[in-house]
Amino acid sequence: MKRIAIFASGSGSNAENIITYFNTTKSAIVTFVFCNSKKAKVFDRCKRLKIPAVLFNRTDFFESEKILTQLKDTADIIVLAGFLWKVPSNLINAFPNKIINIHPALLPKYGGKGMYGMHVHNAVKENKESETGITIHFVNENYDEGAIIFQATTQLESTDSPEDIAQKIHALEYEHFPKVIESIIVQ
Numbered sequence: 032m033k034r035i036a037i038f039a040s041g042s043g044s045n046a047e048n049i050i051t052y053f054n055t056t057k058s059a060i061v062t063f064v065f066c067n068s069k070k071a072k073v074f075d076r077c078k079r080l081k082i083p084a085v086l087f088n089r090t091d092f093f094e095s096e097k098i099l100t101q102l103k104d105t106a107d108i109i110v111l112a113g114f115l116w117k118v119p120s121n122l123i124n125a126f127p128n129k130i131i132n133i134h135p136a137l138l139p140k141y142g143g144k145g146m147y148g149m150h151v152h153n154a155v156k157e158n159k160e161s162e163t164g165i166t167i168h169f170v171n172e173n174y175d176e177g178a179i180i181f182q183a184t185t186q187l188e189s190t191d192s193p194e195d196i197a198q199k200i201h202a203l204e205y206e207h208f209p210k211v212i213e214s215i216i217v218q
């Protein structure tokens with residue numbers, strides 16, 4: 032059975048959705064959640080779901096082989112679900128086309144450094160977009176530039192607030208992200 036490691040930085044609602052999906056389908060297993068923020072809500076979710084969660088810092092991630100060693104022992108695929116740090120090249124080289132990210136917009140629009148979470152939805156609102164969506168893509172060394180695997184779109188009303196947009200995006204993410212991960216795993 033394929034093993035998934037999830038990286039998350041904050042709330043972790045996508046992490047929870049993925050864990051629950053694979054608990055049910057049994058086509059893969061989430062072995063660990065890695066998180067770079069001590070106060071992140073994802074730790075409470077992992078505790079409730081009985082999934083081991085690992086806190087790491089910048090030195091662990093960018094200047095040591097600590098995370099890489101742990102991943103080599105525990106994961107076949109790495110899923111970034113609301114993870115905000117750039118992935119270093121030692122991880123990318125060790126897991127070619129095995130690191131997947133979700134971005135809350137239709138890349139290449141609204142991607143790059145500083146474009147995450149509500150920043151994206153605020154910019155979409157500011158630009159009066161009539162639609163937005165999600166992009167699931169492989170991770171390379173540049174923010175949000177790896178090959179696109181899947182996109183889905185949602186229509187926006189002129190009355191939608193950035194929070195309404197965030198809600199529409201989360202709904203798309205919950206619907207599609209686990210299934211797209213599963214499709215990569217069974218390839």
Ligand code: GAR
Nearest residue numbers: 042043044045113133134135147148
């Ligand atoms: C998600 O909408 C995800 O697409 C976004 O952060 C949110 C995390 O929510 N990721 C990025 O913006 C990455 N650039 P969650 O913690 O509740 O899953």
